[in-house]
Amino acid sequence: MDFFLQLTINGLVVGSIYALVALGFVIIYKSSGVLNFAQGEFLLIGAYFFLAILENARVPLLVALGLTVVSATLLGLLMERLVLRPMIGEPIISVIMVTLGLSSILRAIVQGIWGTDTHPFPALFESSPIQIGPLPVSRGYLFSVVSSAVLLLAFTLFFRFARVGVAMRATAFSQQVALSMGISVKHIFAISWSIAAVVSALGGVLLGALRGGVDGSLAVIGMKALPVVILGGLDSIGGAILGGLIIGVLENLSGGYLDPYFGGGVKEVAPFVVLVLILMVKPYGLFGKVRIERV
Amino acid sequence: MLRLENVEVIYDDVILVLKGLSLQVPSGRIVALLGPNGAGKSTTLKAISGLLEAEEGEVTDGAIEFEGQRIEDLPPEKIVRRGIFQVMEGRRVFEDLTVDENITMGGFTRHDRAELQRDREMCFNYFPRLRDLRGRLAGYLSGGEQQMLAISRALMARPKLILLDEPSLGLSPLLVQEIFAIIGRINREEKSTFLLVEQNANLALSIAHFGYIMEGGHIVLEGEPEKLKSNEDVKEFYLSGGGKKSYKAIKSYRRRKRWLS
Numbered sequence: 001m002d003f004f005l006q007l008t009i010n011g012l013v014v015g016s017i018y019a020l021v022a023l024g025f026v027i028i029y030k031s032s033g034v035l036n037f038a039q040g041e042f043l044l045i046g047a048y049f050f051l052a053i054l055e056n057a058r059v060p061l062l063v064a065l066g067l068t069v070v071s072a073t074l075l076g077l078l079m080e081r082l083v084l085r086p087m088i089g090e091p092i093i094s095v096i097m098v099t100l101g102l103s104s105i106l107r108a109i110v111q112g113i114w115g116t117d118t119h120p121f122p123a124l125f126e127s128s129p130i131q132i133g134p135l136p137v138s139r140g141y142l143f144s145v146v147s148s149a150v151l152l153l154a155f156t157l158f159f160r161f162a163r164v165g166v167a168m169r170a171t172a173f174s175q176q177v178a179l180s181m182g183i184s185v186k187h188i189f190a191i192s193w194s195i196a197a198v199v200s201a202l203g204g205v206l207l208g209a210l211r212g213g214v215d216g217s218l219a220v221i222g223m224k225a226l227p228v229v230i231l232g233g234l235d236s237i238g239g240a241i242l243g244g245l246i247i248g249v250l251e252n253l254s255g256g257y258l259d260p261y262f263g264g265g266v267k268e269v270a271p272f273v274v275l276v277l278i279l280m281v282k283p284y285g286l287f288g289k290v291r292i293e294r295v
Numbered sequence: 296m297l298r299l300e301n302v303e304v305i306y307d308d309v310i311l312v313l314k315g316l317s318l319q320v321p322s323g324r325i326v327a328l329l330g331p332n333g334a335g336k337s338t339t340l341k342a343i344s345g346l347l348e349a350e351e352g353e354v355t356d357g358a359i360e361f362e363g364q365r366i367e368d369l370p371p372e373k374i375v376r377r378g379i380f381q382v383m384e385g386r387r388v389f390e391d392l393t394v395d396e397n398i399t400m401g402g403f404t405r406h407d408r409a410e411l412q413r414d415r416e417m418c419f420n421y422f423p424r425l426r427d428l429r430g431r432l433a434g435y436l437s438g439g440e441q442q443m444l445a446i447s448r449a450l451m452a453r454p455k456l457i458l459l460d461e462p463s464l465g466l467s468p469l470l471v472q473e474i475f476a477i478i479g480r481i482n483r484e485e486k487s488t489f490l491l492v493e494q495n496a497n498l499a500l501s502i503a504h505f506g507y508i509m510e511g512g513h514i515v516l517e518g519e520p521e522k523l524k525s526n527e528d529v530k531e532f533y534l535s536g537g538g539k540k541s542y543k544a545i546k547s548y549r550r551r552k553r554w555l556s
């Protein structure tokens with residue numbers, strides 16, 4: 001039982017970070033219809049950048065986080081401006097290919113700067129766990145879960161109630177009609193790219209802290225967002241959250257219980273098996289919107 | 296208020312659609328723009344609102360002047376802020392937003408909260424049916440209700456000029472009557488100016504103060520509604536609905552030169 005509980009908690013912690021990264025994915029998809037394959041690199045850059053600030057500037061944790069957020073915002077704006085804006089009006093599939101290219105370029109740049117070795121993360125939290133009921137929970141885990149939860153809630157409310165949030169959904173429906181309302185589609189894209197870059201960077205920092213170090217494999221984890229969002233429904237924020245948690249827990253449980261029998265690797269495969277099963281029943285994902293079709 | 300002078304529009308760098316179109320919309324008026332399918336009516340509206348930009352279309356010649364200033368090179372979001380709002384053909388509501396959210400988007404460029412709230416009430420007064428549908432996804436509304444929503448969205452922007460593209464499209468005659476009556480009311484009560492594109496010439500001329508008839512990318516006839524209605528050719532082609540020949544084939548048609556100052 002203890003083993004099960006431990007695995008589940010681990011799963012929820014990692015899952016909440018997946019959810020955060022998936023949120024970035026969904027935001028870009030929702031407003032522009034583009035799947036951003038450079039999302040993993042956003043994670044990587046965020047984590048490295050945070051590390052660099054922490055090591056070189058010796059500033060408090062929160063300041064380093066703040067600076068990471070600022071630079072991620074700039075990164076998102078830059079990507080949108082340099083790479084995606086020239087592509088406005090081109091077929092979506094071309095734009096998606098561009099993000100694939102972007103992913104390779106960013107990865108090369110990151111490797112050029114930081115190399116391929118694992119950079120250890122400094123211990124950000126005291127190692128003594130916090131007692132929640134009968135369970136001892138590590139401070140790092142708690143910080144991860146709480147900050148992911150706060151961010152996810154904030155963005156859910158933003159899309160539901162904020163004018164700009166609603167405008168982002170409107171733009172997702174039709175750019176031309178959004179333009180006719182006086183909504184600047186360019187601004188909307190810029191906002192979604194910077195939000196995506198910020199949540200990914202924070203996800204990268206949290207993951208780095210959890211794993212105790214950063215290397216290129218973090219970008220691979222970033223792409224876990226793909227099964228997460230497909231599971232949750234590409235355009236649903238609630239779906240991204242639940243999808244993230246489900247995949248996180250599934251991974252840990254299947255890894256914990258089945259890996260000994262299969263000699264490892266189940267953890268990586270299990271989410272995709274579940275994904276396929278769910279998509280057979282719900283082709284739009286758990287919460288994807290079924291297109292309104294009427295004549 | 297609005298002046299188009301010899302406007303030329305080209306799509307995709309090669310397709311010439313507007314060929315020197317000129318028209319004027321005076322403040323406070325309803326001006327009807329009539330013509331057969333493919334004449335370039337929607338293109339004219341999109342040239343004014345800047346929405347051509349989203350369709351690889353471009354104003355390549357001539358001038359569009361609004362309140363004395365050239366606007367043909369402005370992006371659509373700036374044109375909305377100047378006070379021109381287009382209700383696109385086919386209603387184009389945000390289907391996966393609620394009625395309320397659609398109305399909010401209409402007022403996107405404004406920030407005066409209290410006034411916005413009052414204008415939302417005004418929309419519900421003009422279209423009481425929408426009030427009960429506030430929380431409903433717009434995609435599930437009937438065609439008529441969507442048209443009401445599209446017009447409400449325009450009202451929320453408090454535009455000086457509303458470009459209305461075929462509001463009668465696909466609606467039952469009774470509903471069309473109702474919507475046109477409300478357009479007339481909005482014009483009188485809110486002092487909104489309209490440039491109204493229609494296939495249904497009779498109806499459009501019944502509320503318009505002035506009418507233009509266009510064909511093949513330019514204006515072929517213009518005048519007071521009464522004059523247009525009594526014009527034999529207009530009767531034959533647009534009011535009886537049985538037009539076969541083109542205006543160009545009619546001897547009495549004479550293209551007038553405009554604004555050759």
Ligand SMILES: Nc1ncnc2c1ncn2[C@@H]1O[C@H](COP(=O)(O)OP(=O)(O)OP(=O)(O)O)[C@@H](O)[C@H]1O
Pocket residue numbers: 306307310312330331332333334335336337338339350351352384494
């Ligand atoms: N985006 C576009 N790209 C290329 N050609 C276009 C485009 N939009 C319209 N056209 C062409 O321009 C011409 C005029 O189209 P427009 O939509 O302005 O006509 P309309 O008068 O509004 O017709 P309708 O009454 O059918 O709505 C048509 O021949 C059409 O094929």
Ligand SMILES: [Mg+2]
Pocket residue numbers: 336337338384460
């Ligand atoms: Mg048209």
